[in-house]
Amino acid sequence: MNRFNIPLVAEGLTAYAIERQNGFERHQLEDAPPWREQRRLWTDAILQGMARLDGLAPDPKLMEQFDRELKQASGSAAAVPASLQLQRETIQNLRNFVTALEDTGDDRRCQVNVVRELLEDIASHLPWAGKNNRLDLARDEAERSLVRMTAQMPIRFTHIALGGDTGPHWANGFVSGSVTDAEAVKQSPVYQEAVRDYPEVGNWATLCVGYVGRGLPSALGTVDASDFDLEIMNRIGDRFLDEPGVRWLSGPYQMTIAALAESLDESAPFQMGHTM
Known part of the structure; x- marks a missing residue:
């Protein structure tokens, strides 16, 4: 028995594409292909x-x-928008697809991410976003699937937390590999973005903790987290650390990093934690 009504999905996504083609379009991102x-x-x-x-x-x-159909409907005001029933059935099939991809047990995250990106696109279109068609539920399920699958990957990564010395400034995020010293922190996007966003902060109190995925007991057999891994992890933030499969590896490593121009090359000694 087929798990998906593929002709119906094609009909629904065609109707959606026609609506976007003939209606208001999203802002076009630089160096990105046209939304169509x-x-x-x-x-x-x-x-x-x-x-x-x-x-x-x-x-x-x-x-x-x-x-x-898109060519025939171009510039036509007579195009019929998708009915609520067609919206619901299309989205339900997309939800079923995400579930089936995760259930394979393989790394199907790229395919799940395609669904997530399409659902995000649909959410920017009021005739679909403003209806009782379970679009929000489908978006959440796709994101949760990506998070669960990423936590089961054999990857190593570091969570960096930064706290400022002149007010309520803080930043945190995940970076690839094992980051245990000030120089490595300075090279991380987390630190560089914090310095750019809060140039008035002179010293950053820093805490680094290493982790692995798949519940592994050590870093053996792991690889540094990819940009795709980090994108998923940083979207959900600190909650990723609560996922089954994410396991502490080393740290905490504590240090204070001088961010002012005259002291960029100086940092206080850091305190190493235990390492597995």
């Missing part, structure tokens, strides 16, 4: 992914119809 092209890529990837999970060959006619 991006939606086509998302739709094609999702339809192909659903077919393959169901053991079917992808049907190229679905995307041919997608292109044909």
Whole structure:
């Protein structure tokens, strides 16, 4: 039995793409493909992914119809928007797809992320975002799936927390690999963004703690977290540390880093914690 109604998903995403094409468009990001092209890529990837999970060959006619309908509807005020029922069924199939991808036990995060990005795009379109179609639930489920799957990856990473000395300034985030000294902290995006955002802070009290994923007892067999891993982790923030599979590795490493221009190369001695 097929788990997804692929023709219905194609119909729903085609209707959505036509609405965006003929309505208000999102702000175009610099050096990014046009949103119309991006939606086509998302739709094609999702339809192909659903077919393959169901053991079917992808049907190229679905995307041919997608292109044909968008071309025919271009500039037309007579295009019929998606009904609430079509919205609901399309989103439910996308939710089912995310669940099926995670249930494979493989690293299918790139495919889940395609669904997440499409749902984020849909959420910027009021005729879909303002309806009782479970869009918000689908977005949350896709994000949670990415977080759970990332926590089960054999990766090593460091959580950096920074606190200022002149007021309620603080910053924190995850970085790749093992960061245990001031020079490594200075090279991290977390520190560089904090210095840029709060140039008035002279010294940053810093705390670094190392972690691994997949519940591993040590760093053996792990790799440094990728940019994709970090993107997922930093979106959810400190809550990622509560995920099953995330395990303490080393630290805390405490230090004070002088951020003022005349003392950028100076830092107080740091105190090392225990290491597994």
